[in-house]
Amino acid sequence: MVENSTGHKHREEIHSLVHSWLAEESWTIKELADLQAAWAMEAIDPANRIIVVAQRSKSLDQIVIQAAIGFTERDQQRFAQLPSQERTDFLWDLRFKLLQSGVLFDGMSEPLQRVVVTQRIYYDGLTKDAFLQRVTLILNALLLVLWTLARKFQEPPSAHPSMVH
Secondary structure: OOOOOOOOOOHHHHHHHHHHHHHHOOOEEEEOOOOOEEEEEEEEOOOOOEEEEEEEOOOOOEEEEEEEEEOOHHHHHHHHOOOHHHHHHHHHHHHHHHHHHOOEEEOOOOOOOEEEEEEEEEHHHOOHHHHHHHHHHHHHHHHHHHHHHHHHOOOOOOOOOOEEO
């Protein structure tokens, strides 16, 4: 658990801690400028999967871990060509699967262009293990989206999604 005598570490210390945990796991880290964040970083793992980790300016004790998938023009067109009810059923099923996975998500609507998955962690639960488990949860949620779409189009699953931040 990460805290000091007042129950909170300074944002810079948390930033440094998260940075070092990711670096220890061979992630490449780049600082991001974000007006709504006290700090933000983009991290790329050895498999070239991208996440963004940030602390919003208004949040005193919460870190957000986020990743997104941008769908190719081809995938967007193929999805749009499905019958209306089939698209609706697909999106509902995927929403329920993401809910069961324990992530927050956005972008699950038509036209299907980008899906964002998010996890939060609070300072009072911030350990290397808890943080990296949430990172894994985010990466698995992205695979859930990609593999569900690949299955729909009867394609082999991709281990390397086209990810954006």
